[in-house]
Amino acid sequence: MQSHQLTESEETANQAFGPILERALQRARALIPPDYEIVHELSHDHARVRGDATELENLFASACVLAWQSIAGQPAKIVIESVELVMDEVVLNEEAETLQGGLPPRRYVHVIISNDRRQPPGPLHLKMRPPPEGSAPPSARRLRLIDMRSVVSEHKGMFSVATEPALGTGFDIYLPSAALLDRQAVTGSGGALKHVVYVDDYAGMRELIEEVLPDAGFRVTSFDKAMPALRFILTGSTGCDAVVTDYKLLDLDGLELLKQIKRVRPALPVIIVSGYVDDTLRARAFERGAAAVLSKTQDLDALCDVLREFLPSDAQAEAGSFTDWSSLS
Structure with a gap:
């Protein structure tokens, strides 16, 4: 199965996360009575997400309001914490390699919205000030719980809510991080992006x-089976500069695909990825000519770094030029 071509609109841009959360808290501050403090801590400087900023702002503002409503009438503070982390402890099953909750291993922005009974604030939490008197409050669309789950699902994240008597309601929200826009595109002759085929x-x-490889400066085409990928690679009609393949596939395994590719294109870099990586797999892969063997539990930055090692740019490109998505069509 060949991948669709990715496009990007202003609403789903790769953008800084901090301002999104700040605007959400401004909306929440306008909706929550001023005698309830809102305190927050952002434990990251440059986190980015790809998504609809307005929907995310409504999501976080609505979570703050629900957290307040769960303890309304009781003295408490609304507490928001945000941290960027790498989730790499994989829960494996027979069909897929995913994290607890169905999330693939990668970097995430984790947002906790609760109150000081559930989550006491620390010394680094900042108080959200009420809007100036007489100023127009920021507009906000209150989301129902089912709509909040839908927004997070559309952004390929995870959403959980917990409610306890006397402790109120708390939210855990995970959103995939997007790549920083300060890396150069990886280009070949004529300025075309280096083309990576991914099989999984x-x-x-x-x-x-x-999502991740175009953010990192590559063009990507993906397949769910080895044989269609092999035919695509060997035709050479669209060019292929590197292959990344899962070890366990539906038809051929990754090592057999590697063997077939090397018979015809021995210089083509092929990277094997797997949820289970041991010395035996490494030895068999390198014996067949693999460029690298990576665990799926690693942050995808590791894959991008290996691809850059084997696919250096043939021409100097402007930093961030890979965000011109029209060049991928």
């Missing part, structure tokens, strides 16, 4: 790669 029978990983 798990749709979640294909979608993730289709």
Whole structure:
């Protein structure tokens, strides 16, 4: 199955996360009575997300309001914490390699919205000030719980809510981080982006790669089976500069695909990825000519770094030029 071509609109841009959360808290501050303090701590400087900023602002503002309503009438503070982290402890099953909750291993922005009974604030939490008197409050659309879950799902994240008597309601929200826009595109002759073919029978990983690699400066085409990928690679009609394949596939395994590719294109870099990586797999892969063997539990920055090592740019490109998505069509 060949991947669709990615496009980007202003609403789903790769953008800084901090301002999104700040605007959400401004909306929440206008909706929550001023005698309830809102305190927050952002434990990251440059986190980015790809998504609809307005929907995310409504999501976080609505979570703050629900957290307040769960303890309304009781003295408490609304507490918001945000941290960027790498989730790499994989829960494996027979069909896919995913994290607890169905999330693939990668970097995430984790937002906790609760109150000081559930989550006491620390010394680094900042108080959100009420809007100036007489100023127009920021507009906000209150989301129902089912709508909040839908927004997070559309952004390929995870949403959980917990309610306890006397402790109120708390939210845990995970959103995939997007790549920083300060890395150069990886280009070949004529300025075309280097083309990576990705093979994996798990749709979640294909979608993730289709997002992350273009952000990192590559063009990507993905397949769910080895044989269609092999035919695509060997035709040479669209060019292929590197292959990344899962070890366990539906038809051929990754090592057999590697073997078939090397018979015809021995110089083509092929990277094997797997949820289970041991010395035996490494030895068999390198014996067949693999460029690298990576664990799926690693942050995808590691994959981008390996691809850059094997696919240096042939021409100098402007920093961030890979964000011109029209060049991927």
